[in-house]
Amino acid sequence: MSNIYNEMYQADGAVRPHYQSYSDWLKDKPLDFILQKQREADTLFTRLGITFAVYGDEGGVERSIPFDIIPRIIRMQAWKTISDGACQRVRALNAFLKDIYHDQEIIKAGLIPEQQILGNKLFRPEMRGFDVPGDVYVHVAGIDIVKTDQDQFYVLEDNLRTPSGVSYMLENRKMMMRLFPQLFSRMPVAPVDHYADVLLDNLRAVAPAGVVNPTVVVLTPGSYNSAYFEHAFLAQQMGVELVEGQDLLVKNNTVYMRTTRGPQRVDVIYRRVDDDFLDPLAFRRDSALGVPGLFAAYKAGRVTLANAIGSGVADDKSTYIYVPEMIRFYLGEEPIIANVPTWRLDRADDLSYVLGHLPELVVKEVQGSGGYGMLVGPASTAQQIADFRERILHHPANYIAQPTLALSTCPTYCDSGIAPRHVDLRPYVLSGKTVTLVPGGLTRVALREGSLVVNSSQGGGTKDTWVLEE
Amino acid sequence: MLSRAANNLYWMSRHIERAENTSRLLDITYRMSLLPYRVQESGQSWAEPWALPLVINGIASAFYARYPGVLTSDNVLRFMVLDPANPSSLYSCIQAARENARTVRGAITSEMYEDINALWLEMRSQDYDRLHASGLNAFFEWVKLRSHQFRGVTFGTMLRDEGYSFIRLGTFIERADNTARLLDVKYHTLLPSAADVGGAVDYYQWSALLRSLSAFDSYRKVYRDLITPTKVTELLVLRDDVPRSLHACMNDIYDILKSLCDDSSREAERLAGELHALLHYGHTEQIIALGLHEYLMAFLEKLSKLTAEINRDFLIPEYSQQQVMS
Numbered sequence: 001m002s003n004i005y006n007e008m009y010q011a012d013g014a015v016r017p018h019y020q021s022y023s024d025w026l027k028d029k030p031l032d033f034i035l036q037k038q039r040e041a042d043t044l045f046t047r048l049g050i051t052f053a054v055y056g057d058e059g060g061v062e063r064s065i066p067f068d069i070i071p072r073i074i075r076m077q078a079w080k081t082i083s084d085g086a087c088q089r090v091r092a093l094n095a096f097l098k099d100i101y102h103d104q105e106i107i108k109a110g111l112i113p114e115q116q117i118l119g120n121k122l123f124r125p126e127m128r129g130f131d132v133p134g135d136v137y138v139h140v141a142g143i144d145i146v147k148t149d150q151d152q153f154y155v156l157e158d159n160l161r162t163p164s165g166v167s168y169m170l171e172n173r174k175m176m177m178r179l180f181p182q183l184f185s186r187m188p189v190a191p192v193d194h195y196a197d198v199l200l201d202n203l204r205a206v207a208p209a210g211v212v213n214p215t216v217v218v219l220t221p222g223s224y225n226s227a228y229f230e231h232a233f234l235a236q237q238m239g240v241e242l243v244e245g246q247d248l249l250v251k252n253n254t255v256y257m258r259t260t261r262g263p264q265r266v267d268v269i270y271r272r273v274d275d276d277f278l279d280p281l282a283f284r285r286d287s288a289l290g291v292p293g294l295f296a297a298y299k300a301g302r303v304t305l306a307n308a309i310g311s312g313v314a315d316d317k318s319t320y321i322y323v324p325e326m327i328r329f330y331l332g333e334e335p336i337i338a339n340v341p342t343w344r345l346d347r348a349d350d351l352s353y354v355l356g357h358l359p360e361l362v363v364k365e366v367q368g369s370g371g372y373g374m375l376v377g378p379a380s381t382a383q384q385i386a387d388f389r390e391r392i393l394h395h396p397a398n399y400i401a402q403p404t405l406a407l408s409t410c411p412t413y414c415d416s417g418i419a420p421r422h423v424d425l426r427p428y429v430l431s432g433k434t435v436t437l438v439p440g441g442l443t444r445v446a447l448r449e450g451s452l453v454v455n456s457s458q459g460g461g462t463k464d465t466w467v468l469e470e
Numbered sequence: 471m472l473s474r475a476a477n478n479l480y481w482m483s484r485h486i487e488r489a490e491n492t493s494r495l496l497d498i499t500y501r502m503s504l505l506p507y508r509v510q511e512s513g514q515s516w517a518e519p520w521a522l523p524l525v526i527n528g529i530a531s532a533f534y535a536r537y538p539g540v541l542t543s544d545n546v547l548r549f550m551v552l553d554p555a556n557p558s559s560l561y562s563c564i565q566a567a568r569e570n571a572r573t574v575r576g577a578i579t580s581e582m583y584e585d586i587n588a589l590w591l592e593m594r595s596q597d598y599d600r601l602h603a604s605g606l607n608a609f610f611e612w613v614k615l616r617s618h619q620f621r622g623v624t625f626g627t628m629l630r631d632e633g634y635s636f637i638r639l640g641t642f643i644e645r646a647d648n649t650a651r652l653l654d655v656k657y658h659t660l661l662p663s664a665a666d667v668g669g670a671v672d673y674y675q676w677s678a679l680l681r682s683l684s685a686f687d688s689y690r691k692v693y694r695d696l697i698t699p700t701k702v703t704e705l706l707v708l709r710d711d712v713p714r715s716l717h718a719c720m721n722d723i724y725d726i727l728k729s730l731c732d733d734s735s736r737e738a739e740r741l742a743g744e745l746h747a748l749l750h751y752g753h754t755e756q757i758i759a760l761g762l763h764e765y766l767m768a769f770l771e772k773l774s775k776l777t778a779e780i781n782r783d784f785l786i787p788e789y790s791q792q793q794v795m796s
Contacts, residue, residue, distance in 0.1 A: 260784040261734075
């Protein structure tokens, strides 16, 4: 991987035009200054309690996700590609979900095998024939995008269930404005802080029919969930209640929350609880997080859930490969951002190719997430590769493989000073009234030199993402 | 607002207030123990003042389970300051308050969360032996100041909404409870030595009680006289211009409940009104005639009925079928 694309510098070492202003500012700042600002940011994040809980740690230890103070800067032209591509994708995925829970035209057209849908454990037969308000299934989507060259983007995966991380997009921006206010007067950085307003607007737009002034709530699994900070943050930003399952009750297919003024009706639930745990009467009976009767109220059209139940079937990594087909089939358009070429290991030809090229490929579990259960060939030892081969052979259909992409890098503050580190981008697409996103996203950065794994659970950090207005 | 959120706000402020009260009590007990005067001269055991924090919090048996044998100042301080196994320790109160705040961080301002989170982070990094070496008084003072600070940040930043009312409600209920218990226990232990009234030990004991409730200077201003049990009682029970007196606390509690209660929660307002009237129209002679201990026990029982009603009406409600249908 010799030709890695550096987002700040050209191959000849010259600063790219959209980084020029930042570079001019940075170049007369001593490293001490950067170090001091970095420490200030770390202290503030801890003080402000912007943390995630680490699973498996005794007593629910909270940590902050490492924050890198060097922003990632994106030109408006590149942003337009990202934005259009991500919105296009979400429109197609939404149409796909509506289709498979209704007429299943895409199966009839022979574009996706029936088994791929009906045999998928994230497919919810209970949703067949049910019309969700506004035909919106995916109210919030996180589309993971990587860049490998000038104007060359790929979608790595779609997150359509309860994608998280948007609070870091917003808090990172606040932190940067607190630390470097002068930079924002130098550069036309597009604002992102209206995210919560747009989210609330979209959620209110999908309220059950006939509800005039809908009550929206955020449903969290509770304060021990790793993303609890984000749930509380979004509720606060939208000015709505943050509820747990125990705060809700269902009577006559109507959902109420327990308030100091008696029961109050709830119309739209932005839920950050997985399908399985939403309602012990309909799904996992051992769920203590859920609300008995919620699913029946949903099916009766008395409450809206965002995202819709059963959206997971569309973000499965084995469904991913069909998304370009979905875009052509439902929208009649060509994909604006390409998929990463993907081998499916349930196909004999693909399997034998992949097994012969493991040291150069990335292999992922079909339903895995968070960077767990994944092999990065070039970064693995012969033993790790041999072990992973055994796991693949045990259940090939559980895996897909992709070429190891040369992810672009951004300058990042690290022990040795400022050095390039690989990054990806997760913009958050909102649907309801319209399909939109705010100009920005969560840039995740692999802090270890050479590492391509950006997940926070695997030692990744985050950066503020600046889209420059023209 | 959400009942669970109201409950967390209410307990957040109760825990902070409890930490402050415990700090005050430990501070004054510690100061007294440093005086050249020996309390045993009055016939009491030297360690007795150190039993106070345990008795007031109802944790004497928990203490003896953890420190079998003799009650010493060092044991009690270890137990009450940083022991995470003691739910009434300063450490545990701050931890609980911060956990309440974290659960409802959307219902408080970011300044409030930042303040209470920083308080917890600092508390967590304390070490008992280091604190002891550098003087515990400074630490008690710090806890008290941080409680003042948090109340100030709350007062200065928070929307005057229902949540704000539940925060204040928690503060005054905890404070009333603490003042009543402190007065009772102190009075109880002092009574047998009433013959010593006017003696140096007696003076220190009463002034310590007043100081632990920040009421010493107020006493001086109001009475310009020797400290007598009757006047202390009047000051801490009946006067409504002393911020930690029972009457002052009930003024606030009653006002808050008048604004919070609606038709489904009239009982809480009524109970508060009754308790308020008891203090508002009370007489020192009545209290002396009944006995201060009996009077305070009756007060605490009524207060506990009131808090149970507040739970039922607001914080942990059970709904009737009728309420849900309406």
